[in-house]
Amino acid sequence: MSNSKYLLTILILSAAAISGCSSSDSNQDLKDFIAENKRRPPGIVEAAPKIQAYKVFTYDAYSLRGPFDPPVTAEVQQLIIFSSGNVKPDVSRQKERLEQFDLASLSMVGTVQKGGSIWALIRDPDGSIERIRQGNYIGSNHGKITVLSGSRIELIEIVSSGEGWIERPNMLELKTVEGN
Numbered sequence: 001m002s003n004s005k006y007l008l009t010i011l012i013l014s015a016a017a018i019s020g021c022s023s024s025d026s027n028q029d030l031k032d033f034i035a036e037n038k039r040r041p042p043g044i045v046e047a048a049p050k051i052q053a054y055k056v057f058t059y060d061a062y063s064l065r066g067p068f069d070p071p072v073t074a075e076v077q078q079l080i081i082f083s084s085g086n087v088k089p090d091v092s093r094q095k096e097r098l099e100q101f102d103l104a105s106l107s108m109v110g111t112v113q114k115g116g117s118i119w120a121l122i123r124d125p126d127g128s129i130e131r132i133r134q135g136n137y138i139g140s141n142h143g144k145i146t147v148l149s150g151s152r153i154e155l156i157e158i159v160s161s162g163e164g165w166i167e168r169p170n171m172l173e174l175k176t177v178e179g180n
Contacts, residue, residue: 089142103139
C-alpha cells in the first residue's frame with residue numbers, strides 16, 4: 001500500500017507541474033516583445049574598413065653598428081672602409097681566456113700603466129679581473145683590441161655577414177661607480 005500512495009503522489013505532482021506549464025497566458029509578454037521587435041525597422045551595418053596591403057621591408061644594415069652599441073671613433077671607422085675583401089678569423093690562433101665571453105658581459109673596471117704601456121683591467125661574468133693590452137683579443141666575435149686609453153677600449157670584431165666575414169668596430173668603456 002505504501003508503494004501505491006507513493007505512486008499516486010508522484011502522479012498528482014506531475015499533473016500539477018504540467019498544467020502550470022501549459023497556461024497560454026503566461027507567455028503573452030514574450031510574444032508581445034517579439035512582435036514589437038519585428039515591427040521596428042532593421043538597423044544599418046557600416047561597411048568593414050578597407051585593409052591596406054602590407055609593404056615588405058628588407059633589413060640590409062647587418063654590417064652597421066647596432067643601435068644599442070656605443071659609438072665608434074672615426075679612426076676605427078676608417079679601418080673598416082680600408083679593410084680587404086678576404087676577411088676571416090684566424091682559426092689556427094690559440095684563443096685567449098676572455099674570448100669565451102660575450103663582449104656585453106665583460107666590463108672595463110680600470111687601467112694600469114706598467115713599463116710604459118697601458119693595461120686595461122677587465123671583469124668577466126665570474127667576477128675575475130683579467131689584465132689585457134693593445135693587440136689582445138676579447139669577446140666571442142674575434143675582437144682584437146686596436147686602441148686602448150684610460151677610459152675605453154676600441155676593438156675590431158670579425159662577424160659573419162651571412163655571405164662571408166666582415167669587420168665591425170666595437171667599444172668597451174670604463175665602468176664607473178657613482179658615489180653618494
